[in-house]
Amino acid sequence: MREWLKNEKTVDRIAPFVAVLFGLIVGVFLILFTKNSPIDGFKYLLQGGIGLKDGQIDNLQKIGKLLLEATPLILAGLAVGFSFRTGIFNIGVSGQMLIGGLAATVIGTQFEMARAIQVPLVIIAAGLAGALWAFIPAILKAKYKVNEVVTTIMMNYIALEVVAYFIRNIIQSPHFDTESAKVLPSATLRIEWLYNMFDRANLNIGIFISLAIAAIYAFVLNKTTFGYELKAVGHNKDASEYAGIKVNTRILQALMISGGMAGLAGVTFYLGNTDHIAIGQLPSYGFDGIVIALLGLNSAIGIILASLLLAFFNVGSGAVKANLVNNVPNQLVPMMIAVIIYFSATALLFKNFIKKLATGKKKGGAK
Amino acid sequence: MDYVIELLNITKEFPGIKANDNVTLKLRPQTIHAVLGENGAGKSTLMSILFGLYQPDAGQIRVRGKDVKITNPNIANDFGIGMVHQHFKLVEEFTVVENIILGLEPKNKYGTIDIKSAAEKVAEISEKYGLRVDPYAKIKDISVGMQQRVEILKMLYRDAEILIFDEPTAVLTPQEIEELLSIMKGLIKKGKSILLITHKLAEIKQVADECSVLQKGRYIGTVKVEETDERQMAEMMVGRNVSFHVDKAEAKPKEVILEVRNLTLQGNTKKPIINDVSFDVHAGEIFCVAGIEGNGQTELVELITGLKKQTGGTVKLLGSEIQNLSIRKRTEAGIGHIPEDRHKHGLVLDYTVEQNIALQTYYKEPLSKYGIINKKEVRKLSEELIERFDVRSGKGSETTARSMSGGNQQKAIIAREVSRSPMLLIAVQPTRGLDVGAIEYIHKELISERDSGKAVLLVSLELDEVLDVADRIAVMYEGEIMDTVLSKDTNENELGLMMTGSRKAGDK
Numbered sequence: 001m002r003e004w005l006k007n008e009k010t011v012d013r014i015a016p017f018v019a020v021l022f023g024l025i026v027g028v029f030l031i032l033f034t035k036n037s038p039i040d041g042f043k044y045l046l047q048g049g050i051g052l053k054d055g056q057i058d059n060l061q062k063i064g065k066l067l068l069e070a071t072p073l074i075l076a077g078l079a080v081g082f083s084f085r086t087g088i089f090n091i092g093v094s095g096q097m098l099i100g101g102l103a104a105t106v107i108g109t110q111f112e113m114a115r116a117i118q119v120p121l122v123i124i125a126a127g128l129a130g131a132l133w134a135f136i137p138a139i140l141k142a143k144y145k146v147n148e149v150v151t152t153i154m155m156n157y158i159a160l161e162v163v164a165y166f167i168r169n170i171i172q173s174p175h176f177d178t179e180s181a182k183v184l185p186s187a188t189l190r191i192e193w194l195y196n197m198f199d200r201a202n203l204n205i206g207i208f209i210s211l212a213i214a215a216i217y218a219f220v221l222n223k224t225t226f227g228y229e230l231k232a233v234g235h236n237k238d239a240s241e242y243a244g245i246k247v248n249t250r251i252l253q254a255l256m257i258s259g260g261m262a263g264l265a266g267v268t269f270y271l272g273n274t275d276h277i278a279i280g281q282l283p284s285y286g287f288d289g290i291v292i293a294l295l296g297l298n299s300a301i302g303i304i305l306a307s308l309l310l311a312f313f314n315v316g317s318g319a320v321k322a323n324l325v326n327n328v329p330n331q332l333v334p335m336m337i338a339v340i341i342y343f344s345a346t347a348l349l350f351k352n353f354i355k356k357l358a359t360g361k362k363k364g365g366a367k
Numbered sequence: 368m369d370y371v372i373e374l375l376n377i378t379k380e381f382p383g384i385k386a387n388d389n390v391t392l393k394l395r396p397q398t399i400h401a402v403l404g405e406n407g408a409g410k411s412t413l414m415s416i417l418f419g420l421y422q423p424d425a426g427q428i429r430v431r432g433k434d435v436k437i438t439n440p441n442i443a444n445d446f447g448i449g450m451v452h453q454h455f456k457l458v459e460e461f462t463v464v465e466n467i468i469l470g471l472e473p474k475n476k477y478g479t480i481d482i483k484s485a486a487e488k489v490a491e492i493s494e495k496y497g498l499r500v501d502p503y504a505k506i507k508d509i510s511v512g513m514q515q516r517v518e519i520l521k522m523l524y525r526d527a528e529i530l531i532f533d534e535p536t537a538v539l540t541p542q543e544i545e546e547l548l549s550i551m552k553g554l555i556k557k558g559k560s561i562l563l564i565t566h567k568l569a570e571i572k573q574v575a576d577e578c579s580v581l582q583k584g585r586y587i588g589t590v591k592v593e594e595t596d597e598r599q600m601a602e603m604m605v606g607r608n609v610s611f612h613v614d615k616a617e618a619k620p621k622e623v624i625l626e627v628r629n630l631t632l633q634g635n636t637k638k639p640i641i642n643d644v645s646f647d648v649h650a651g652e653i654f655c656v657a658g659i660e661g662n663g664q665t666e667l668v669e670l671i672t673g674l675k676k677q678t679g680g681t682v683k684l685l686g687s688e689i690q691n692l693s694i695r696k697r698t699e700a701g702i703g704h705i706p707e708d709r710h711k712h713g714l715v716l717d718y719t720v721e722q723n724i725a726l727q728t729y730y731k732e733p734l735s736k737y738g739i740i741n742k743k744e745v746r747k748l749s750e751e752l753i754e755r756f757d758v759r760s761g762k763g764s765e766t767t768a769r770s771m772s773g774g775n776q777q778k779a780i781i782a783r784e785v786s787r788s789p790m791l792l793i794a795v796q797p798t799r800g801l802d803v804g805a806i807e808y809i810h811k812e813l814i815s816e817r818d819s820g821k822a823v824l825l826v827s828l829e830l831d832e833v834l835d836v837a838d839r840i841a842v843m844y845e846g847e848i849m850d851t852v853l854s855k856d857t858n859e860n861e862l863g864l865m866m867t868g869s870r871k872a873g874d875k
Contacts, residue, residue, distance in 0.1 A: 225730045225738050232726070235717045241674065242704070242712040243726045244695025 016295050016302070016344055018353075020309065023340030030332055036324045045333070048319025049312040062315065064198025067207050068273055069311035070304075072097070074210040075265035076289030077296060077303040078217050079258045084298050085221060086254035087234030092137065092152030093262040094286025095159035096130040098277075100263025101270035102163050103129035105180050105277045108187030109171050118187045123209065123267055130263020131256040133159065138255035142248040148255065156282060164279045171277075178279040189272035206268025211304070213261060218300035230254050262286065295344045313337050370432070371396045371529055371560045372417065372448075377426035379412055386412040387423070390586040392562075392579050394529070399551060399561040401571040401592070403604050404581035405802035410564045413581070414531055417562075418450055419443045449522030450531040455514050457506045464489050464502040467521050492523050497553050512543035519550070530554065531562045536570060537800065540659050541830065541863070548574045566604070566802050568597040569831075580604050605804050615814045618838035620649035624791050624822035625671070630680035630690075632666055632846075640666050642846040643680070648791065653813060653823040655837030655854075657830070659866050663846035664826045665707055668795050671824075672704050673697045674712075685790060698727060703789030705780055705797050707826070709773075713780045716769040720760060721749035723768050724783050756782035757808075774805035781812055792816050795826040810836050830859050844868045 024042075031041040046052040051062030076093050083090035090096075104122040113121070137151035171180040189204040197203075221227040232240045233250045241247050265285060270277045288310060295309075296302030317333030372394040379387040386409045394400045404410045415421045417428065419437040428435055430446045437443050443450075457466050464486045475481040486502040493500045498516045506514060515535060522530055532551070536544045551561055551574055563575060571578050571592060578595070580587040580603040587603045625648040632641035641663050648654040656664050669675040671682055673694040682690040689697050698704070706712035714723050725734055725745050733744045749764040758778045760766035768776060777797065784792065794813060798806040813836060817823050827833050833840055834854055841851040842865040849865045 223739055225735045225740055228722070228725075228729055228740060232715050232718065236711075236715045238708075238711045239713065239715050239726070241694065242672075242706060244693065244698050 012297060016297065016306070019295065019343035020340055022343045023336050026339040027332075027336040030335060031324075031328070034324070034328045034332070035326045036328060040324060041320055044319045044323040045313075045316040047316075047323075049316030059199050060197065061199035061201050064194075064201025064203040066308070066311050066315045067198075068201055068203045069315050070307045071204075071206040071210050072265040072269040072273065072283070072285045073288055073292060073307035073310055074214060074304055075206075075261055075268060076285040077292030077307050078210075078213055078289075078300070079261035079265065080286075080289040081293035081296065081298040081300075081303050082217060082221075082261060083255060083258040084293055085234055086230040086250070087237070088141070088251065088255050088258070089149050090134070090152050090255060090258045090262075091149055091290070092134065092155045092286070093258070093265070093289045094282050094284070095152070095156035096133045096259040096262035097266035097269065097283050097286055098156075098159040098163055099133040100126035100130035100266030101277050102159075102166055102266075103263070104187075104267040104271050105183060106166065106171055108183040108271055109181045112184055112186055115186045118184075119189065119205075122187050122271060123189075123264065126263045126267030127260040128263070130266060131260035133263070134255050134259025135252075138252045138259075141255065142252040156286070160280065160282055163277060167277065167279050173276065180276045180278070183271050183275045187271060188275065189268060202273060204268070204272035206272040209264060209268060213264060214300040214304055217261075262289075265289075291341045291344070295340070309340075310337065370394055371430065372562070373427075373429035373432075374413065374417060375427040375429065377413065377416060377423045377428075379409075379416060379421060379423050385584045387416070387581075388584045388586070389426075390581065390584075392586075393589075394560055394562055395577070396560050397555045397558060398576040399555055399563055399574050401563045401565060401575035401578040402581065403566060403568075403571060403578055403600060405566060405604060405804065408581040408604075409584040410581055411533070412584075414450070414533060414562070414564060417443070418448065418531065444525060444527070447526060447528035448531065449525060449527030449529070451515065451518045451522065451533065451535055453533045453535075453537060455518055457514060457517060459507040460505065462503050462505050463500055463509075463517050463520070466506060466517055467502075467524050471525065489520060489524065492520060496523065496557065497550060510543075512539055512546065515539070515543075515547065516550070519554075528558070529560050529562070531564070533564045534566075535563070536565070536567060540828075544570070568600050568803075571600065572597055582606055601803055605802075613810050613814065613835040615836075616818070618652045618817065620652040620838070621820065622650055623647045624650050624685060625824065626681075626683040626686075627671070628681045628683075630667070630670055630682065631678050632663075632670060632675065633678040638846065639678075640846050641670065641677075644843075644846075644848050645680075646841055646848060646851065648822045648824050650790070650820050650822050651817060652838045653817050653825055653836055655825040655827060655833050655840045656843055656848075657827060657833045657837075657840050657862060657866065658843035660828055662843045662866075664843050665795070666846075667843070668704075668707070668793055668824075668826060672702060672793065698789075701790035703784035703787055703792045705777075705784055705792070705794040707795035707799075709776055709780055714768045714776060716767070718768060719764065720753065720758065720766050720768060720771070720779055721745050721764040723779055724749045724752055724764075727783060727787060752779075752782040752786055755786075756812075758782060774801045777801060777805065777809065781809065785812065785816060789821070791822045791824065793824045793826075796828060797825070798827075798829070798832060806832075830862055833862065834859065842866055 028038040031038045049062065049066060051057050051059060076097065079093045080090055104126040107125050108122050133155060137148050137155060140146040140151055141148045167178070167180050173179040173181045189206050190202055191205060194203045221231065229240070229245045229250055232245060233247050237247050269283065269285065292303055292306040292310060296306035313333055313336065320333060321328055321330060370393045374390065374392040377387050377390045390409065390413055392402065392413065402410050402413065412421065416423050417437065419439045419442050422438065428437060435446065458469070464482060467489055468485045473481045473485050489502045498520060500513060500516050500520060506517065535547060539547060548570065555561060565571060575592045577589055578592050578600060579589040580600065582604060590600070628645050630641055630644045631639050634640040644667060656667065658664055666675060670677045673692065677690055681688055684700050684702065689700055692700065710716060715726065725748070728734055729740060733741060734748065735741055746764055752758070753763060756778050759775050760771045768779065797809050813823055813825065825837060837854045839851060840854050840857065840862065842849045842862060844866060845868070
């Protein structure tokens, strides 16, 4: 056991699980604090999250909802993770997602085409729009060394206003001032057999898109020369330049690819989870993506697992609130998530803690 | 009192290594005692134990004859032990005196800091030990040598009697080294005792009274410096015979490989950083650019390799102009580059050895095809080079570069650059910070490249290295080449004069 724990990589991989465990422990105390039974709390969480009741899952609706919620989370997590791997902090995933969703909504409401054409079209349009939205901070970063944290965040607010403009002037719903019209059936990502299979959950082809992108993500970063260059730039720009890698081009590409993935998150959300886009609502998925990338250690598998966890909490929280005997605040589950995030953000602390366990009581640190 | 400090039979173990194994070190009052050892021999650990940063697993510490326990640096300070760290711990924006009193600020009657009296005291100490430091100068405005003196003043201000110097000359120019050594001699005359951690034998010979040698954590012995010579100390340190003088045959220069003409780099100042530099490097010779750090050598290499863009002049490699090509095109045209800063340019520290080995060729067959990396081929190449260049590390190809010793990191870079068999090998300070064994290895490698008919461009600050390894030497001063001489026709004195700006007598 100790030998196994001494391996640096193993410790890295264990740390997120420890963070989750600590989050759950804190959750136990939070539930106790509201004078409820923690066992009941977790029972209802499972019931709400995956539909587990009396030891069995009798219908797939909850799991469908969980996967539905996980879809944009996975894509947002991949978008952030991709930028992290290349040494860039893309905090503008929410905005890129909005613009991707907007482009798809415009096509999905204004034109009617054969489904086999329109669906791929909205997906491609969303990806391109997200990438283009990221182009502005990307070129500023690559050419003029402007800090991308600031520029990507500010692009979020510009995106909000762009969406408002389009809704008011081009794609407004006939019934609501602040919403777009509903996406045409020929453009929606929802499909009949999934809808039936998961008992009316809106699960859609977005989940396949997100898994496919995750696979491509892992392949590009781990197997290709392009990924090798991107990671090298992320670790050490000077050495990359020395080795003849076009550092600025790679930074530009990396941020745009990240934005493209964010755009895809947008199409899965606005044309799958819902069927319209609204004024003044910045999706929180972009920020959840940061958490997911962090918790998933920027790896494709990790990001998928972290997305499922977060989706589980999001989907299950309602049942906890509704079923516990003594009234609990809405904030209970979000607080648990926050604790997990907090612990994963301080992952370094855990790593040291685990290492200490591994090396016994002596203070470590060679040399 | 025979000894001020006695470290008796100290043993300290870290997971996997015995950093100190039964080490004994005794410092006589008013002497300089050198602690000699290769990188990783356990010098730093031993000093950290004395300074209270680590606790020994076994052994005793005596200060002025009394058994003591030093559990943290404050206790060490109370015993009058002070340390000048290799990397200075100074606040750049503060003045000298502000840095010195940090943590120990004297207050006047209104409770505000009494800078004036502190400055007077600093000036007084500075005068007494011949340090010549201006108390009101800002750290960022003074030279590295001066900054080091501020560190020394910091200890003296706190009444330290026993001073530990950790590799103090690593960052200094030859002149600054001379001055530091004479300051150290002055300190012991005025009653201080000094522990000098180093792996530079010449300095030990010059100032130390006694020398204790460590090798891989074990205590080899203590010798009186005046009764020994550098060769014997080196043998104790490395554990085998070391050849100081580099054995090499006469150079047989052939055709011109690198032709630099009127190369100029204009910076923000009026005087160009590189000013109209011209020279040739032939196949089969080692051409060395010598000079004091910061006289344009770094920039010169950056212009040749493409990391910087020239404002004028041409660079020809094998007859064709390369000064406007991309870095990769130049690499492919036949340049191998062992960069000055191996952590900044030479390695991606978070990549493994094999990933670093592939850094210049990953995009070519057989390492990759259609943009997909062939991990088997990368591993094969890496294993081959690790074997051939004797790169040692914990987990072979899978070791993270960051976790390797400096010497092995450098070997990995050399393996990568030399194995591509470039026509021109550029090595910038390839032995900086390395120990005797690694230096010997690198010199041999450079010479064998020369002997196989390649051109070698060496940039070095160490005069010994320049004279030993190079066939022809160009000395740079303020962005210009003062003169080019054959190494067999010159000596340290002449080079030293040119390095400080005087041209060879009667030449121009």
